[in-house]
Amino acid sequence: MDKHNHPYIPNSQPEIKQEMMQEIGIDSIDELYVDVPEKYRLRKSLNLPKALSEFEIKKHVEALLSKNKTCDNMPIFLGAGCWPHYVPAVVKEIVQRSEFLTAYTPYQPEISQGMLQALFEYQSMICELTGMDVANCSMYDWASALGEAARMAVRVTGRNEVLIPRIIHPERAATLQAYAEPAEIKIQQIAYNRETGQVDLEDLNNKICDKTAAVYIENPSYFGFIETQVDEISKQAHVHGALLIVGVDPTSLGILKPPGDYGADIAIGEAQPLGNSMNFGGPLLGIFACRDDMNLIRQMPGRIIGLTTTTDNSKQGFCMTLQTREQHIRREKATSNICSNEALCAVASAVYMALLGPQGFRKLGETIMYKANYAIHLLSKIDGVKAPIFKSAHFKEFTVNFDGAKSHVEEVNRKLLKHQIHGGKNLSKEFPGLGETALYCVTEIHSKEEIERLAEALEKILAG
Amino acid sequence: MYKQASWNESVIFTLGKSGRVGHILPEVEEEIKATIGDLKTAVPENLQRTTNPNLPELSEVEVARHFIRLSEMNYGIDSGFYPLGSCTMKYNPKINENLASSPAINMIHPYQDESTVQGILKILYRLERWLAEITGTYEVCLQPAAGAHGEFVGTLLMRAYHKFKGESEKRTEVIVPDSAHGTNPASAAMAGFNVVVVPSNDDGCISLGALKAVVSERTAGLMLTNPNTLGIFEKNIDEIARIVHEAGGLLYYDGANLNPILCKTRPGDMGFDIVHINIHKTFSTPHGGGGPGAGPVGVSKELARFLPVPRIVFDGKHYHFDYDRPDSIGKIRSFYGNVTVLLKAYAYILSLGFEGLKEVAEVSVLNANYLLKKLKEIKGLTLPYDSEKPRKHECVFSAKTLKNETGVSALNVAKRLLDYGIHAPTIYFPMIVDEALMIEPTETVEKEELDHFAEVMRKICAEAYTTPEVVLKAPHNTAVPRLDEVKASHPRTMTLSWRMHKKRKGKNL
Numbered sequence: 001m002d003k004h005n006h007p008y009i010p011n012s013q014p015e016i017k018q019e020m021m022q023e024i025g026i027d028s029i030d031e032l033y034v035d036v037p038e039k040y041r042l043r044k045s046l047n048l049p050k051a052l053s054e055f056e057i058k059k060h061v062e063a064l065l066s067k068n069k070t071c072d073n074m075p076i077f078l079g080a081g082c083w084p085h086y087v088p089a090v091v092k093e094i095v096q097r098s099e100f101l102t103a104y105t106p107y108q109p110e111i112s113q114g115m116l117q118a119l120f121e122y123q124s125m126i127c128e129l130t131g132m133d134v135a136n137c138s139m140y141d142w143a144s145a146l147g148e149a150a151r152m153a154v155r156v157t158g159r160n161e162v163l164i165p166r167i168i169h170p171e172r173a174a175t176l177q178a179y180a181e182p183a184e185i186k187i188q189q190i191a192y193n194r195e196t197g198q199v200d201l202e203d204l205n206n207k208i209c210d211k212t213a214a215v216y217i218e219n220p221s222y223f224g225f226i227e228t229q230v231d232e233i234s235k236q237a238h239v240h241g242a243l244l245i246v247g248v249d250p251t252s253l254g255i256l257k258p259p260g261d262y263g264a265d266i267a268i269g270e271a272q273p274l275g276n277s278m279n280f281g282g283p284l285l286g287i288f289a290c291r292d293d294m295n296l297i298r299q300m301p302g303r304i305i306g307l308t309t310t311t312d313n314s315k316q317g318f319c320m321t322l323q324t325r326e327q328h329i330r331r332e333k334a335t336s337n338i339c340s341n342e343a344l345c346a347v348a349s350a351v352y353m354a355l356l357g358p359q360g361f362r363k364l365g366e367t368i369m370y371k372a373n374y375a376i377h378l379l380s381k382i383d384g385v386k387a388p389i390f391k392s393a394h395f396k397e398f399t400v401n402f403d404g405a406k407s408h409v410e411e412v413n414r415k416l417l418k419h420q421i422h423g424g425k426n427l428s429k430e431f432p433g434l435g436e437t438a439l440y441c442v443t444e445i446h447s448k449e450e451i452e453r454l455a456e457a458l459e460k461i462l463a464g
Numbered sequence: 465m466y467k468q469a470s471w472n473e474s475v476i477f478t479l480g481k482s483g484r485v486g487h488i489l490p491e492v493e494e495e496i497k498a499t500i501g502d503l504k505t506a507v508p509e510n511l512q513r514t515t516n517p518n519l520p521e522l523s524e525v526e527v528a529r530h531f532i533r534l535s536e537m538n539y540g541i542d543s544g545f546y547p548l549g550s551c552t553m554k555y556n557p558k559i560n561e562n563l564a565s566s567p568a569i570n571m572i573h574p575y576q577d578e579s580t581v582q583g584i585l586k587i588l589y590r591l592e593r594w595l596a597e598i599t600g601t602y603e604v605c606l607q608p609a610a611g612a613h614g615e616f617v618g619t620l621l622m623r624a625y626h627k628f629k630g631e632s633e634k635r636t637e638v639i640v641p642d643s644a645h646g647t648n649p650a651s652a653a654m655a656g657f658n659v660v661v662v663p664s665n666d667d668g669c670i671s672l673g674a675l676k677a678v679v680s681e682r683t684a685g686l687m688l689t690n691p692n693t694l695g696i697f698e699k700n701i702d703e704i705a706r707i708v709h710e711a712g713g714l715l716y717y718d719g720a721n722l723n724p725i726l727c728k729t730r731p732g733d734m735g736f737d738i739v740h741i742n743i744h745k746t747f748s749t750p751h752g753g754g755g756p757g758a759g760p761v762g763v764s765k766e767l768a769r770f771l772p773v774p775r776i777v778f779d780g781k782h783y784h785f786d787y788d789r790p791d792s793i794g795k796i797r798s799f800y801g802n803v804t805v806l807l808k809a810y811a812y813i814l815s816l817g818f819e820g821l822k823e824v825a826e827v828s829v830l831n832a833n834y835l836l837k838k839l840k841e842i843k844g845l846t847l848p849y850d851s852e853k854p855r856k857h858e859c860v861f862s863a864k865t866l867k868n869e870t871g872v873s874a875l876n877v878a879k880r881l882l883d884y885g886i887h888a889p890t891i892y893f894p895m896i897v898d899e900a901l902m903i904e905p906t907e908t909v910e911k912e913e914l915d916h917f918a919e920v921m922r923k924i925c926a927e928a929y930t931t932p933e934v935v936l937k938a939p940h941n942t943a944v945p946r947l948d949e950v951k952a953s954h955p956r957t958m959t960l961s962w963r964m965h966k967k968r969k970g971k972n973l
């Protein structure tokens with residue numbers, strides 16, 4: 001590269017630099033670094049790659065990426081917090097619009113109405129799906145949203161214990177722990193019913209007390225089954241003065257009752273499946289919503305966009321609201337430190353939700369449920385396989401146990417790879433009590449043929 | 465003059481017609497339906513959704529037009545100059561977008577077998593090494609989703625470190641300068657620390673006397689931005705590091721301002737133990753209207769054991785995830801980081817190399833000081849804190865004189881800039897400057913644009929003296945005129961969703 005003429009640095013031409021230095025009254029750019037102590041000035045070169053041309057970069061990165069096997073190359077039956085779904089072309093087109101893509105946080109609302117309105121619409125559609133009144137315009141992901149929700153519940157109630165189900169994504173539980181521990185929040189697990197997987201109400205009853213800030217449940221659960229005792233759990237929580245936090249997979253909400261309808265005070269979840277690709281697990285898009293209650297709203301983390309008017313009252317418009325909760329103003333007393341969030345992913349979800357509409361969401365939920373249950377049906381017929389472990393209705397994910405076939409998940413998955421299939425997530429280390437179990441995921445992108453291929457391959461593998 | 469598109473674009477809920485749909489899903493095969501039967505019986509009755517979500521019903525065409533119109537009422541780096549101080553709004557190279565939208569990255573799952581994702585693992589592993597090299601740290605973790613998330617990790621690392629040394633009970637305080645970004649104290653508080661504020665001197669640097677006075681055996685660490693948010697390099701960094709380290713504290717580097725020192729000096733060399741990097745600033749990845757960004761954290765050898773899991777390791781042949789880190793703070797999010805954002809940074813570093821990155825730093829500083837020189841000559845604006853001293857990547861002017869003499873505030877100047885098709889600088893930050901205008905041009909702005917900006921600023925300040933109402937009522941050329949932000953946040957008029965709007969309709973809005 002000719003370092004004096006880089007395409008991203010228009011003033012790198014020596015003559016221009018000279019002219020500008022003259023204007024400032026310096027002879028060398030080094031004079032602008034005089035306050036950097038001599039001993040800290042970098043005098044050596046660093047171990048960095050040689051600069052490449054755009055064409056070379058393209059070749060290099062594409063060559064590396066081509067080593068990845070995608071769900072286009074082979075069916076992938078993995079979910080567990082990041083799910084394969086189809087992203088409509090128009091979603092991609094809109095988030096690539098550079099007016100959205102290359103903008104900053106809309107601190108100047110008059111010139112940022114597009115982003116603000118899109119985010120307001122995202123918030124509003126999340127509210128409609130979850131049955132809540134207020135949503136923020138994103139958290140980093142479901143796991144961090146859970147951490148923030150627990151902290152919020154503790155602030156709102158002035159109590160410091162949070163109850164969570166035993167069946168929860170271990171990464172989500174670990175993230176919750178990292179967010180909770182410094183605030184001295186005690187996390188306790190509620191046992192599950194060995195037969196159904198559902199929350200053990202008796203255990204909940206024993207553990208809930210006047211120190212409980214919140215009861216957290218997930219629907220569908222990490223293992224994919226639908227938690228049906230929501231009304232009892234909600235009642236228990238509220239009788240004890242605790243908040244109910246519900247975590248959701250939004251793709252289920254066209255057919256499943258929304259958390260707002262069974263009394264959730266805070267709804268969280270992962271909106272990656274709504275118009276965002278898997279991207280090897282990031283960026284994700286954390287949902288965060290609550291009821292219309294100033295005690296809750298004032299304690300919400302994250303940015304919230306609101307509807308307003310122009311000062312001359314001539315027009316409707318949008319701007320960021322309630323910034324006095326945020327760190328720019330409240331500093332160490334802010335409700336959260338979250339500043340940059342996942343705004344563009346939220347725009348993608350807004351477009352996705354608008355495309356699907358009420359009918360589309362119902363169809364999406366039904367399609368997923370049909371296909372996942374078809375997979376359950378085929379797999380459960382295989383000798384030595386138990387799918388699912390729990391006697392409950394399942395939505396998009398389900399547990400598959402290989403104890404009866406005396407096989408290890410790891411070995412099964414290795415053999416499936418030879419069949420050009422990606423098996424489920426190994427749960428045997430996270431939940432040793434379940435034996436050799438994997439978590440499988442089936443969505444609208446899995447065809448009948450692919451599901452059948454999986455069943456046939458498993459049959460062959462387990463037959464030896 | 466500038467004129468932004470101004471569509472009367474209704475909220476999406478009022479568009480469309482009942483029955484329309486914008487996307488069709490693949491049909492479920494009849495055989496599957498026959499096998500599974502009616503879903504009504506498959507979904508537990510009390511959990512069935514009885515009323516459809518009240519989402520808009522639109523065709524694909526309508527959805528496309530709606531959001532394209534909205535995009536036309538938005539302003540990004542590609543629309544024009546964006547001198548938003550501390551945010552480092554530099555040009556976002558297109559090839560990076562191109563690469564990050566490849567199915568080979570979009571369509572891979574984080575739990576895929578390692579053998580099927582060696583390509584992306586290699587990219588992430590190499591990026592970690594490069595960022596460690598650039599920051600002068602030992603190990604880098606790519607997981608944090610943004611700068612503040614990196615700060616949270618950093619302060620959790622402080623906690624873990626002191627706990628490891630058996631001092632967690634004692635080390636309860638984190639020191640933050642008064643010029644610090646709000647996320648610094650917020651992150652420290654989230655990690656359970658008490659925040660102690662240390663003031664700046666007349667030269668815009670941390671007061672060493674004040675620092676010595678607050679440092680104690682309670683000090684867990686100091687969070688510092690260098691160059692700081694005034695654009696001034698903390699020249700006493702050596703002494704600062706010594707004071708904090710001798711007291712047993714750790715030094716944290718807020719990397720939001722790393723751009724001007726890229727390959728010129730390194731936080732690790734200056735004695736920082738923990739460093740976060742705003743990938744969406746220094747490494748040119750787009751801010752996306754507020755995210756996603758990425759905020760990797762680099763640490764010294766002593767602290768590496770505490771980093772979140774998994775770590776990416778290389779055995780000489782293959783890349784793996786290592787979860788076996790008993791001293792780790794655990795997880796702060798799911799999976800490994802905002803991978804597509806990180807991939808763009810990888811491509812960006814490749815496009816510049818060592819010499820190019822150094823050039824980035826130098827030209828960003830040259831641009832800032834060139835602009836500063838021109839702005840200093842404008843009546844109404846003053847440059848607080850040692851006005852003779854060079855700034856680094858940004859400079860903070862005060863519009864206090866202008867306000868006193870004309871009634872035109874920093875906010876009004878900011879709004880008026882929008883009329884000229886230029887995004888406003890950061891205003892009212894840092895909080896230690898009255899009527900602050902924080903201006904950061906970055907290296908991707910050409911001299912002509914800098915001259916133009918200075919000229920527009922001169923015009924606006926002149927308008928303040930001659931026709932102040934033009935400035936006071938600005939903006940005039942944007943999609944909408946000045947918005948009522950007070951009304952938006954007032955409990956009686958606050959409308960945070962379409963649901964709330966319907967509920968409150970007729971009350972005040």
Ligand SMILES: Cc1ncc(COP(=O)(O)O)c(C=O)c1O
Pocket residue numbers: 338339340550551610611612613645647648689693718720721742757759
């Ligand atoms: C100085 C400084 N520190 C920290 C941050 C926080 O970074 P992020 O918004 O990526 O969380 C910012 C961004 O605004 C900043 O300017």
